[in-house]
Amino acid sequence: MTIHKKPNGGISRRGFVSTALATGLIVPASFSMTGAARADEPKRGGSFRIAFGSGSTTDTLDPATYEGTINTATAYLYGNNLVEVDASGNLQPELAESYASDDATTWVFNLRAGVEFHNGQTLTPADVIATIDHHRGEGSTSAVNGLVSQIKEMRAEGNSVVFVLEGANADFPFILSDYHLIILPSKDGALIDPQGGIGTGGYVVEVFEPGVRTKGRRFENYFKSDRAHFDEVEFLTVIDPTARQNALLSGDVQAIDRVDPKTVSLLGRAPNVNILEKTSSLHYTVPMRVDAAPFDNYDLRMALKLAVKRQELVDKILLGHGSLGNDHPISSSARYYNADLEQREFDADKARYHYEKSGHSGPIQLSSSDAAFAGAVDAAQLIKASAEQAGINIEVVREPTDGYWSNVWNKKPWSFSYWSGRPTEDWMFASAYTNDTEWNETAWRAGEAADRFNAVVLEARSELDDAKRRMLYAEAQTLVNDDGGSLVPMFANHIMGVATNVAHGDIAANWEMDGAKAHERWWFA
Known part of the structure; x- marks a missing residue:
């Protein structure tokens, strides 16, 4: 079997390598941009500003450390991957011109000729190899170390890069679209400066103030002639959802992410604002770290999972802009979603049974902050209230928004988190659940x-029989649901506010803000 990817086409969602991003655009009544406006030819010029509900003073420009939507967008501001996910959820060549494999174990990526870095260097296979080694090298603490650890060997062959994997992986090309893996310039086999902010992307970084703003100007030698239409782009960290919305209403910014479901209807009535909403694989989690008491006890974890009123969270926190979660990260739109796994419901009696069996007594601390998502503190209070019906005492700890991701998440035993999801089951599991990832939050x-x-x-990754693969991923979801420390109560839609003078094509759902590439794909009408 040979898997080929040519420059003028994408891997179909229904093909051998598929994606879980087959989603539709929901257009509220307030959406006033006409089809004609959206179909206009892109125009060059202007300064485009986005306010993001993420970012911290501890952020860096090293892609290995990136977390949160603003950092995802920053990666795509100045950098590119070998491949990218398009608006339809299909994989497209980016820095690679084409790629192919005969056995899903050895992959050959042919690079585009003449691609230029911001420092004037020309892209070569050495840059690709040095970049990947930065994430998989000995002692690497990269967030994607687990993803790239499956690479056994890399070598250059002319203007191509050959990846040899430890075992077959039909979804391997998708992994190379991860925002951490933007290709950086190298010298003598090592990156020139992982924190230099130099890439091949549509914008040159001029200002980087962690937790405040990132600003870029258009790179005139960008290899994509039909992208990066704005003269300047600026990303602002505005954690407070009301402040973000006010910035959009006043015209200080032209787009915001993570619109609060509580105010989306009101915001949509503003004459200068359109609401874009995408169903997605975005999910909110309340991870329990199983290496810390009392969450090292199975019955305690099960008690808490049974003590959550999921529909109440969807109704009161998302106001219906989402769906139920079932304590694993695979959405119902995913190719290998386990539809036979019984939906976990609130059950005070069963929760009390498991809690008493755990032997625990006293309050259980739950750290929360709206840095995780709008309404996370309110969600914590709802969980506290429902758990009381099962005799479980939860103490909600309200954490500061700044530094939440570096000081609380992945450190405190029980906290709130969110994941944008990933195009494939393997990628999602390898990002946050396997034993070799730095981001195993439980x-x-x-x-x-x-x-x-x-x-x-591991077995599913290399299994090329679709039916067997489906059974394996169903088992993986069941194991996480039952024994894992991940409490996944709900999946949320991407809700964005955009000025009416901003035009765009179809909207991608793999990340917020059009796959975190609004700055590259959108333009002023």
Whole structure:
């Protein structure tokens, strides 16, 4: 079997390598941009500003450290990947001109000729290899170390890069679209400066103030002649959702992400604002770190999972702009979603049974902050209230928004988090659940169920029979749902506010803000 990718076409969602991003655009009544306006030819010029509900003073320009939507957009501001996910959820060549594999174990990526870095260097296979090695090298703490650890060997062959994997992975090309893996310039086999902010992207970084703003000017030698239409782009960190919305209403910014569901209807009535909403694989999590008491106890974890009123959270926090979660990260639109897994519901009696069986007594601290998502603090209070019906005492700790992702998430035993989801099951599991990823927010790495889960993910990755693969991923979801420390109560839609003078094509759902590439794909009407 040979898998080929040519420059003029994408891997179909229904093809061998598929994606879980087959979603539709929801257009509220307030959406006033006409089809004709959206179909206009893109125009050059202007300064485009986006206010993001993420970012921290601890952020850096090293892609290995990126977390949050603003950092995803920053990666795509100045950098490119070998491949990218388009608005339809299909994989397209980017810095690679084409790619192919005969066995899903050895992959050959042919690079585009003449692509230029912002420092004047020309892209070569050495840059690709040095970039990937930055994330997989010995001692690397990169967020995607687990993703690239499957690469056994890389080598240059002319203007191509050959990847040899530890085992077959039909979804491997998707991994190379991860925003951490933007290609950086190298010298003598090592990156010139991982924090230099130099890439091949549509904009040159001029200002980087962590937790405040990032500003770029258009790179005139950008290899995509039909992209990066604005003269300047600026990203602002505005954690407070009301402040973001006010900035959009006043015209200080032309787009915002993470519109608060509580105010989306009111915002949509403004004459200068359009609401864009996309169903997505975005999900909100309340991870319990199983390496810390009391969450190292199975019955305690199960008690908390049964003590959550999921529909109440969807109704009161998302106001219906989402759907129920079932304590695993795979959405119902995913190719290998386990539809046979029973939906977990609130059950005070069962929760009390497991809680008493755990032997725990006293309050359980739950750290929350709206840095995780708008309404996270309110969600914590709702969980506290429902848990009381099962005799469980939860103490909500309201954490500061700044530094939340560096000081609380992945450190405190129980906190709030969110994930934008990933195009494939393997990518999602390898990002946050397998035992080799830095971002395993539940620390669920050992034990009979965790061992079986990791073995199943590895087996599914290299399984080329679709029916067998489906069974393996169904088992993986069941294991996470039952034994894992991840409490996933709901999936949320991407809700964005955009000025009416901004035009665009179809909107991607893999990340917020049009795949985090609004700055590259949009233009002023």
